[in-house]
Amino acid sequence: MKLNKSLLFYGIGLLILFIFPLFTESQYYLHIGILILYSALVSQAWNILSGYAGQFSFGHAMFFGTGAYISSIFFMKYNLTPWLGMFAGALVAIVIALFIGFLSFRYKLRGAYFSLGTLAFAEILRIVVQNSSYFNKTLGVNLPIGDNPLMFQFASRTSYYYVILIMLVIVTLITLWISRSRLGFSLIAIRENEDAAQSLGVNTFRAKMTAIAISGGLTAIGGAFYAQYILYIAPPTTFGNDVSVSIILPAILGGMGTILGPIIGALIIIPLGEITAHFFGGFAGVHLMVYGLILVLVILFLPEGIVGWVQEKLRLRKMKKEGES
Amino acid sequence: MTAELFFQSLIDGILMGGIYGLVAIGLTLIFGVMKIINFAQGALLMLGMYVSYWCFALFGISPYISLPLSAVILFFIGMLIQRGVLQRMSGAPDHNQLLVTLGITLFIENLALVVFKPDFRSINLEGIPNTISILNLNIHTTKLIAFVFTIVLAIALFYFLKKTYIGKAIRATSINSGGAALVGVNIKKINYIAFGIGAALAGIAGALISPFFYTSPTVGSSFILTAFVVVVLGGLGNFLGALVGGVLIGVTESLGGAILPGSLKELVPYVIFILVLMLKPNGLFGGKVR
Numbered sequence: 299m300k301l302n303k304s305l306l307f308y309g310i311g312l313l314i315l316f317i318f319p320l321f322t323e324s325q326y327y328l329h330i331g332i333l334i335l336y337s338a339l340v341s342q343a344w345n346i347l348s349g350y351a352g353q354f355s356f357g358h359a360m361f362f363g364t365g366a367y368i369s370s371i372f373f374m375k376y377n378l379t380p381w382l383g384m385f386a387g388a389l390v391a392i393v394i395a396l397f398i399g400f401l402s403f404r405y406k407l408r409g410a411y412f413s414l415g416t417l418a419f420a421e422i423l424r425i426v427v428q429n430s431s432y433f434n435k436t437l438g439v440n441l442p443i444g445d446n447p448l449m450f451q452f453a454s455r456t457s458y459y460y461v462i463l464i465m466l467v468i469v470t471l472i473t474l475w476i477s478r479s480r481l482g483f484s485l486i487a488i489r490e491n492e493d494a495a496q497s498l499g500v501n502t503f504r505a506k507m508t509a510i511a512i513s514g515g516l517t518a519i520g521g522a523f524y525a526q527y528i529l530y531i532a533p534p535t536t537f538g539n540d541v542s543v544s545i546i547l548p549a550i551l552g553g554m555g556t557i558l559g560p561i562i563g564a565l566i567i568i569p570l571g572e573i574t575a576h577f578f579g580g581f582a583g584v585h586l587m588v589y590g591l592i593l594v595l596v597i598l599f600l601p602e603g604i605v606g607w608v609q610e611k612l613r614l615r616k617m618k619k620e621g622e623s
Numbered sequence: 624m625t626a627e628l629f630f631q632s633l634i635d636g637i638l639m640g641g642i643y644g645l646v647a648i649g650l651t652l653i654f655g656v657m658k659i660i661n662f663a664q665g666a667l668l669m670l671g672m673y674v675s676y677w678c679f680a681l682f683g684i685s686p687y688i689s690l691p692l693s694a695v696i697l698f699f700i701g702m703l704i705q706r707g708v709l710q711r712m713s714g715a716p717d718h719n720q721l722l723v724t725l726g727i728t729l730f731i732e733n734l735a736l737v738v739f740k741p742d743f744r745s746i747n748l749e750g751i752p753n754t755i756s757i758l759n760l761n762i763h764t765t766k767l768i769a770f771v772f773t774i775v776l777a778i779a780l781f782y783f784l785k786k787t788y789i790g791k792a793i794r795a796t797s798i799n800s801g802g803a804a805l806v807g808v809n810i811k812k813i814n815y816i817a818f819g820i821g822a823a824l825a826g827i828a829g830a831l832i833s834p835f836f837y838t839s840p841t842v843g844s845s846f847i848l849t850a851f852v853v854v855v856l857g858g859l860g861n862f863l864g865a866l867v868g869g870v871l872i873g874v875t876e877s878l879g880g881a882i883l884p885g886s887l888k889e890l891v892p893y894v895i896f897i898l899v900l901m902l903k904p905n906g907l908f909g910g911k912v913r
Contacts (some may be wrong), residue, residue: 418900425887587737590726590731594727598708
């Protein structure tokens, strides 16, 4: 019964997302929809490592930027279609993730040290890309506008919308699968108490390595989509700290360590950013001010995020009901 | 590398390192007492720079004169942050504290962007020569002044913590806040003051930097990560460590700049950071607020 209910809930949500383009002709609303879906995707990817495993990465921009750059550079230099370039980017990101994971977890970087370490790694990649002529230095990459779907170029925004929606569904299913697998339970155990998890026979090193590899690879896929959609990338807009923050924010607001958290968070944060940008268009930075404020308020008053808070309420209500009957 | 270039880089590095140390001392004080890694320290430094800039641009007051104003304003902003936000966070997980101070940073930086625009502003002090030459080496005058200030400030802070009641209470809180509370220290008040002092130090650093570094809304982020490196290198909570760490980073960065092409010298602090995190996470000196 309970399973049916939640299936119905997910089904309706998915249906709304799928038929949304049928109800609007507005390119602007479609654009907002695409932004929501892709930021839900990267935040979900972050969620696997940071929400479930509790390893707080402040540097996910490094995976995002890797995906964006590899797919774009391979496209421009070798004419490799981004459909494959995306996976090349993910592969490179996985290698980077495993390298960083190995160094961090082998040397037991925990808590804030891990966060600061990932931040430093992201900065290192930004500086390297910025200084390498292979990556066009600070100029970035301008991608050509075209309409060849085989080259990931679409004439209409509706196509981009469905591509990113299907990608988000796949990433969400992966996360769902992880959360219900042995790996997921290991990750949650690590988050709650790493030493206890290890003493109970969880191979914490291997679990964390798997989590960072999956998380990094999927984030790179999101980065590749971003590059092919926006058609321009530069070191600060792909590797910068602001990128890491915008990857983190939806999951924090929606609820870390929950499947729906990043999606709900993105559904709120992107329109909110657009609304503030609309009303304060003359002032660059207002939406980031709002993001900063949200970050502070959520951590202070809603540390479990919206989904976490609702779950807690539902649990309390159920307990009360059971107590009454 | 010629000997001359080497010594020139060394001097530049030491002077710049003193400034890193100054930024790091505020961070280390806040960490030592409240166990909070304050991301917002860079944003506070930026505010300090703007106080200096506007005092200079509007009234022609030199940053060295308006420095106390920077310190006082930032002291109160720091107390406000501690009182309004961080006090409620005691006992929260590490990453939540980082996130909150990151949120505060985003807010302050972008507020500055909205109010002051992204322009890079600079202060040109007349009457002070740009550089002085000793033994064929050029020494940046304003950097030298900042360095001397830093040393004086570090000594003053040291005596403040050693000799005054508040200073002793701060140290007691950093070592054992429960015990300090038992003997009648008002922990909340001490936390306000300690955070205020930490923020004031960022303000002073900003004032001292303003004559030779462009003032802009995002200037803090170019210092904050280096300051973290310095703090971790010096051992969280250790003043002398922060100064020595600052000079070490300044010198390696400066020598790196003489060897490495392009802006690759920016890599130096991060690489050192990661090495220190992995090999010596307690820093070269380790310890409490001393």
